[in-house]
Amino acid sequence: MSTEQAGPPTGAGPAPGGGGAPPDAAVPAGAPLAAAAPAGRRGGELAYFALRNGKLVAGLVIVLFFLLVGLFAPMLLPHGPNEYDIGPQGAPPSAELWLGTTRFGQDVYAQFVHGLRSTFLVGLLGGGVAFAVGMVVGFVAGYRGGWVDEVLNMITNVVLVLPTLAVLIIVAAYLQARGVAVQSLFIGLTSWPWAARSIRAQTFSLSSRDFVDLARLSGRSSWKIIFRDIAPNMSSYLFMTFILLFGGAVLIAAGLDFIGLGPTDGTSLGLMMNQAVNWGALQLGMWWWFVPPGLGITAIVGALYVMNVGLDEVFNPKLRET
Amino acid sequence: MRRYFGRKLFVYALTFFIAMTVNWIIPRFMPGDPVQSRLARASLQSPEASAAMQAYYERLFGLDVPLWQQYLNFWASLARGDLGISIWLFPQPVGDIILGAVPYSLALLLPAILLSWVVGNWFGAYAARNRWLDNTVLPVGYVLTATPYMWLALLLAWGLGIVAGLFPVGGAYSFALTPSATPEFVGSLLQHWFLPFLSLFLVALGGWAIGMRNMIIYELESDYSNYLEALGAPRRLVRRYAFRNAMLPQLTGLALQLGTLVAGSLLTEIVFSYPGLGYLILQAIRNQDFFLLQGAFMFIVVGVLIANFIIDIVYVLVDPRTRIQMQGGAA
Numbered sequence: 137m138s139t140e141q142a143g144p145p146t147g148a149g150p151a152p153g154g155g156g157a158p159p160d161a162a163v164p165a166g167a168p169l170a171a172a173a174p175a176g177r178r179g180g181e182l183a184y185f186a187l188r189n190g191k192l193v194a195g196l197v198i199v200l201f202f203l204l205v206g207l208f209a210p211m212l213l214p215h216g217p218n219e220y221d222i223g224p225q226g227a228p229p230s231a232e233l234w235l236g237t238t239r240f241g242q243d244v245y246a247q248f249v250h251g252l253r254s255t256f257l258v259g260l261l262g263g264g265v266a267f268a269v270g271m272v273v274g275f276v277a278g279y280r281g282g283w284v285d286e287v288l289n290m291i292t293n294v295v296l297v298l299p300t301l302a303v304l305i306i307v308a309a310y311l312q313a314r315g316v317a318v319q320s321l322f323i324g325l326t327s328w329p330w331a332a333r334s335i336r337a338q339t340f341s342l343s344s345r346d347f348v349d350l351a352r353l354s355g356r357s358s359w360k361i362i363f364r365d366i367a368p369n370m371s372s373y374l375f376m377t378f379i380l381l382f383g384g385a386v387l388i389a390a391g392l393d394f395i396g397l398g399p400t401d402g403t404s405l406g407l408m409m410n411q412a413v414n415w416g417a418l419q420l421g422m423w424w425w426f427v428p429p430g431l432g433i434t435a436i437v438g439a440l441y442v443m444n445v446g447l448d449e450v451f452n453p454k455l456r457e458t
Numbered sequence: 459m460r461r462y463f464g465r466k467l468f469v470y471a472l473t474f475f476i477a478m479t480v481n482w483i484i485p486r487f488m489p490g491d492p493v494q495s496r497l498a499r500a501s502l503q504s505p506e507a508s509a510a511m512q513a514y515y516e517r518l519f520g521l522d523v524p525l526w527q528q529y530l531n532f533w534a535s536l537a538r539g540d541l542g543i544s545i546w547l548f549p550q551p552v553g554d555i556i557l558g559a560v561p562y563s564l565a566l567l568l569p570a571i572l573l574s575w576v577v578g579n580w581f582g583a584y585a586a587r588n589r590w591l592d593n594t595v596l597p598v599g600y601v602l603t604a605t606p607y608m609w610l611a612l613l614l615a616w617g618l619g620i621v622a623g624l625f626p627v628g629g630a631y632s633f634a635l636t637p638s639a640t641p642e643f644v645g646s647l648l649q650h651w652f653l654p655f656l657s658l659f660l661v662a663l664g665g666w667a668i669g670m671r672n673m674i675i676y677e678l679e680s681d682y683s684n685y686l687e688a689l690g691a692p693r694r695l696v697r698r699y700a701f702r703n704a705m706l707p708q709l710t711g712l713a714l715q716l717g718t719l720v721a722g723s724l725l726t727e728i729v730f731s732y733p734g735l736g737y738l739i740l741q742a743i744r745n746q747d748f749f750l751l752q753g754a755f756m757f758i759v760v761g762v763l764i765a766n767f768i769i770d771i772v773y774v775l776v777d778p779r780t781r782i783q784m785q786g787g788a789a
Contacts, residue, residue, distance in 0.1 A: 301721030302755050305751070305755070409606075413728070419620065433604075
């Protein structure tokens, strides 16, 4: 009766809601059900196609590049991201200060590499929490069915229509001290619904298969069936869902930081843009202050999305270009 | 029909109820007693505002009555439309301030959402099965959806506004003018509106194009398309059928994306100091004006719920299957 069921089997999979991820991004419903060859041979085959997939390789290279920069570059710096008077105030990029300085003489490059760290951390933690909640809700609703499904579906729909950022603003505004972990937790708790929905749909179609019936007959517990029999058969789908949640969490965190509700200690890419706007970087033409942080976010999230399309082609033989 | 809309309305009512309860719980139960610290901070800013705040909190949280009664009082004042007095623009009521900002937000959001949806679908439909277009639309689309709203807004404000000097950056109209119905004022209004609109429109565009492209490819591979092609139907006809089928998930996608789009408009308004709800929220946070913040939150939730319901209605109008199903269910 509901609209979702009335449409065609929403081919291109989940339309990530709150996260700002692209609608109908890259996860076709067919993917996880395809190919169930013996594990060893399948791994080799996947690696073969993965290495020959331009999108996957390009996306992975970009993400790994920023990850390594975020991990190691801060260690090589003699000063912290928020130290004042590292160089002249408001200096454009130069050979010594690669990304110039802020109006207070802070090193933009130092802020950028430290900001990358918190970006990856928020993505991992926020995306991780959302993924965990989405999995539990999706598996239980899809496997149990009946009134459990009804109740969980209702909760999912409620959180789905709530405008995520508005809720986060209210919560964050009342928190006295905010850290990356707390921020990630709240982002995760508000951005799981679309994942739960699509995992539920997958579980639903898998749990009517013969091998699940057999597992049930053999007296396995429900959790064992879910994690041993159902989840492995949609592992590629789960992985892609996590990537989209990761990207969504990064974007939401950037928005919150930009409003000025980011971590109260340390720095982040969103916070850099917040400070740039607050201190008139636009009017002063200090483009090096606000271009790099946004570029970093766009590159990481964009690379993740493109990677996802590549992964999809690797996992789903139907989509491979011949 | 009644069952379908009844179910939807129930979810929306429940959402509203939960959102408002969150709105009540958070200031009440956050660690460190925010109410007291707000009062302390406000009394430093202006004593009158502090008195109004004290009175409001007392009425709202009625610090000496039991919790359930505090909760009922909260709903009673909501029902009266009493959202409190703003601290930032003391002594204006929060409701009035927000009603003044809503038209600006809507003027940005509605055209940006509708146009990006239409244009994005159109691009996506053309890109499917067209190698050259596909190779440009797809990467551009992914970059656009991955762009943080405020960053594109910053780039446009800097590039087109400050460097090229084509558009003003900041405010909804020139401060030299007073609001009136003259062509000069309307022109200024449009000039100030264009850049925030453009940046919202562009970020939203990519997602729709990608979604439509994927859906069209999926539809063109389905049996009915193959059958039509085997019959020798012209390509245009087949594509038209595919497009109509692909529209439906895109419509559902629109409902799912509403929250993100609203969030995007809040961020965009902040960059351009455009006096909509986003700008109010920023001012509210800066001035510790929590009544204004919570009032804006309520308006956003209600707006998103109403928009969702409108999409539900449109879905029924567009999809003959839902209609027939519902008539069948009623009979």
